[in-house]
Amino acid sequence: MSPNSRDAATFAPPIKCQGIKTRLTDWIRSLTAGLVEGRRWIEPFAGSCAVSLNLRPERALMCDSNPHLMHFYRSVQDGSVSPESVRWHLEAEGRRLLDKGEAHYYRIRERFNGSLSGPDGAGDPHDFLFLNRACFNGLIRFNRRGGFNVPFCRNPARYAPAYVTRIVNQVERARDVIRAGDWEFRCQRFEQSLAEAGADDLLYCDPPYAGRHTDYFNCWTDADEATLAAGLARSRAPFILSTWHHNVHRHNPALEDQWSGYRILTRKHFYHVGARERNRHAMVEALVTSLV
Numbered sequence: 665m666s667p668n669s670r671d672a673a674t675f676a677p678p679i680k681c682q683g684i685k686t687r688l689t690d691w692i693r694s695l696t697a698g699l700v701e702g703r704r705w706i707e708p709f710a711g712s713c714a715v716s717l718n719l720r721p722e723r724a725l726m727c728d729s730n731p732h733l734m735h736f737y738r739s740v741q742d743g744s745v746s747p748e749s750v751r752w753h754l755e756a757e758g759r760r761l762l763d764k765g766e767a768h769y770y771r772i773r774e775r776f777n778g779s780l781s782g783p784d785g786a787g788d789p790h791d792f793l794f795l796n797r798a799c800f801n802g803l804i805r806f807n808r809r810g811g812f813n814v815p816f817c818r819n820p821a822r823y824a825p826a827y828v829t830r831i832v833n834q835v836e837r838a839r840d841v842i843r844a845g846d847w848e849f850r851c852q853r854f855e856q857s858l859a860e861a862g863a864d865d866l867l868y869c870d871p872p873y874a875g876r877h878t879d880y881f882n883c884w885t886d887a888d889e890a891t892l893a894a895g896l897a898r899s900r901a902p903f904i905l906s907t908w909h910h911n912v913h914r915h916n917p918a919l920e921d922q923w924s925g926y927r928i929l930t931r932k933h934f935y936h937v938g939a940r941e942r943n944r945h946a947m948v949e950a951l952v953t954s955l956v
């Protein structure tokens with residue numbers, strides 16, 4: 665399969681997370697045109713895997729410090745999570761949610777947090793999906809003991825048939841992409857992933873934005889940004905880094921501090937806080953790259 669061809673529109677992955685980059689896929693695709701083929705794609709901060717699932721590299725090393733994300737996609741790969749099992753699970757638990765209301769969401773959350781016995785402490789991937797798609801704003805956040813702690817979205821009818829079908833289709837597409845190539849999912853910190861990258865690889869790095877979304881698996885400091893910059897400068901692999909450039913309040917100081925020696929591309933993105941038009945905010949996103 666040609667990684668840069670578009671035989672279908674950009675699709676959303678089955679898992680949602682903070683900082684998801686589905687909207688940047690076309691931009692990254694145009695920057696990497698002709699480069700993905702023949703190289704291994706490495707994502708040290710894979711998150712929802714939105715970018716790679718759309719770019720479809722033939723070889724990929726997908727890594728994240730969050731074990732639940734990596735275990736979910738490994739389970740899709742080995743078939744223990746399938747479109748059929750997802751439909752069954754979401755329909756059954758969705759009916760209970762409709763019947764019992766938010767108490768059922770919290771029961772599943774308790775069940776998930778009480779059985780973190782998968783690889784690297786991962787919880788049940790079907791329950792993880794249920795929580796991720798029924799929680800407030802599609803967030804992933806864990807407390808200090810590593811327990812999922814996002815509240816319910818407050819809609820007991822969340823798992824309506826059309827919504828279940830949409831998620832089932834997303835799982836199916838993710839499975840088809842992953843199985844068409846040679847992909848590996850690992851729970852590990854970014855330093856380890858950078859250390860494994862060689863001249864034949866291509867790195868796409870999308871670290872958390874410093875000072876935001878801090879939780880058990882997801883904390884990012886200026887020191888981490890400096891370690892990442894040093895690691896990428898040492899690496900023989902070319903890289904693309906996603907970050908923010910500026911918003912109405914301030915500029916990203918890391919661009920000056922860490923990334924000024926590279927090519928920096930920018931694009932404006934609008935997002936809404938709440939439903940009102942006046943709450944439409946502009947954020948200028950940046951791609952920093954060693955590609956010339």
Ligand SMILES: C[S@@+](CC[C@H](N)C(=O)[O-])C[C@H]1O[C@@H](n2cnc3c(N)ncnc32)[C@H](O)[C@@H]1O
Nearest residue numbers: 683684685709711712714729730853854870872
């Ligand atoms: C901005 S998100 C990536 C989003 C992803 N590009 C997407 O489209 O869904 C950052 C990810 O980095 C992971 N992360 C945070 N600190 C990490 C670390 N030290 N090493 C590896 N991954 C880390 C988080 O768990 C999170 O999934």
